[in-house]
Amino acid sequence: MRIARRNRIFPISLLLAALLPFSAFAQKAETPAERTDRAVQAFVTQYRVPGAQVAVVKDGAIVFSRAYGKANVALDVPATKQNVFTLASITKAFTGLAAMQAVEAGKLDLSAPVSRYLDGLPEAWRAVTIRQLLSHMSGLPDTNRAPTVDSNAEEAWRWTLAQPVYFAPGERFHYCQTNYTLIQRVLNRLYGRSEDAMVGEAQIAAAGMVRTRYGDARDLIVGKGPDYQFVRSTPAASGVLEQRYPVSLPFHRASNGLASTAEDVARWIIALEQGKLLEPKQIETMWTPAAFNDGKPGQWGMGWTILPRGAGHRAVGMTGGARSAFYLYPEDDVAVVILTNLVGSYPEDEIDRIATYWAPGLRITGVPALRIALDDAGYDRAVQVAGNIAKKDPAQRWNEAELNDWGYRLLHSGRPRDGLEIMKLVVALFPRSGNAEDSLGEAYAINGDIRQSIVHYRRSLALDPANTHATQQIERLEKKSSAEN
Known part of the structure; x- marks a missing residue:
């Protein structure tokens, strides 16, 4: 039976819906860049980070780069992608790479005792291997505890040499800046440089890192603003923001001497991935956790930390001064760099989340x-x-x-x-x-x-x-x- 059609007014909204593609009315899915931006905004807000930079590398290219907040709070200067931030202990990854370049050149043996390369060391230090120094298994006293570590290098080193060792080499892990001063001096002797010369200059140039340099708060570094820290009367207090002036004497700069931008660090990662800095065999050695005396692997390779991230996936990288971090995910062709000017912001805790936006196969x-x-x-x-x-x-x-x-x-x-x-x-x-x-x-x-x-x-x-x-x-x-x- 045919039903007679009624005359009716067709709603304009339905007419528009019929004329426009359905996707125009569907909620648009966020892109990886939008999700990254939202996550970083939340991080900056939650931790009251004055200024930050973020860069993401995907398939050998920088796919995201952005700056947030202030490079200088007192002067109300916005942070830009050209501002320079303190890398702190991220420097150790550069030193580790420099050591592996010496291995590749046949100049350095990771299994050799440090005494093969340096004279005048205390008896208890001589058997420590280069691998144990790079992976913090040496048991040596930490020069960072020396009273004059930021003011008088010679006195600080004499103090360190006089201290007892903590444990036999390879027995356990102990994060120690002395290890990297020794590596710095080994590399400089191998290459005929002055004792406390900087060891990463060649890789910085090869990677095209135009805004990266060694220095500290006393040096004039173009684009470098202050570091900050919230000083709390109690751990639960909101804290008062104060400026910080990190000092790193030349003998200490293989541990924590670099300042850079997120984009420069990203360029360095790309150069490493493309084989411009190190051959693949040496890269894998650098990213292989060193073993303790009992055969169990640690979390450190040669200047890099190696962390499991799901079956068949890794995060390799380094953190610095509770304010800067980067991780590279070799099996996923993704890397994330976050630099901030706030001590205590711990940006490493945000990196895995961001990495999953760009690597759908990364199952955290x-x-x-x-x-x-x-x-x-x-x-x-x-x-x-x-x-x-x-x-x-x-x-x-x-x-x-x-x-x-x-x-x-x-x-x-x-x-x-x-x-x-x-x-x-x-x-x-x-x-x-x-x-x-x-x-x-x-x-x-x-x-x-x-x-x-x-x-x-x-x-x-x-x-x-x-x-x-x-x-x-x-x-x-x-x-x-x-x-x-």
Whole structure:
């Protein structure tokens, strides 16, 4: 039966919908660049970062480069892509590459003792290998602790030579600036340069890094603004922003002497990927974790940290001064560089999230996945979210040291409650670890809970009776509690 059609007014909105493509009404998906920009804006806002630069490398090209905030707060100078930022310990990756170039040239043997190349070292130092120096397994005393490290190099070095070693070479990890002063002097002797000459100049030139140079706060570096730090009366306080003036004497600059831009670091990464700085065989050696005496691998290669990122994926790179970081994902042809002028901003915690925007095949698991999830769900759900991640990935193995480091970064960067939740998680995952209980005791103390702090320091002592730190803290906290009561 045919139905008679009624006369009706056709809504103009439906008429437009019929004339325009459906995609015009569908919600537009964000591009990787838009997602990156949004993530960086959130990071800068959350941590009150005065100024930052971000660069992303994809398939051998810079696909994203942007500056945020202020290069100079007092003068109200906006940050640009041409501003220069402190790289701090990212410099070690350049030094590691310089060492591998010497290996490639047949001048340096990673397995050789440092005494093959340098004379006059203390007896306990002589057997330390070049590989152990580059991977922080030497056990040597740290020149950074010398009273004159920022004012008198000769006195600082004499002080360092007189200190006892911490452990036998290769026994465990100890982050130590002495290692890189020795590498600096080895390389300079091999190439006939002065003892404290800079070791990365050739690779900087080869990569076309036009705004990169060695120096510190006393040097005139074009485009370089101040560094900043929030000074807090307590870890939970919002803090007062103050300027910082980092000093790095020439003997120390293989560890932390470079200043650069995000785009320059990106150019260096591209030059490395294209084989302009090192052959592939030497690159893989540089990115292979050095092994301890017991055969277990560490997290350091030759000047670079190597972190697993899902099955068959890695992040290799370096962080610097709690203000700058870069990671390269070799299996995904992606690299992310974030430089800031705020000590304590820890931009490395943002890099994995950004990398996934540009590498859809990069499946983040473990600590990076937990970090991203807790930023969204809240840190009070740390144990639950970690359990969910482990269920989805039965092969997941939590790294106690990585979790512990993350917890301390949160505790000391204005997020003590979040740091406490991470330390609770570490204890839940590693219930037989005296170090985990010790860290949780410290986290409770920072959050003002003396009673719970003492409880966990005592648990740490029960698990590790040799933990003198726990003994000292219990005594201190009990005196403090008695004085307050």
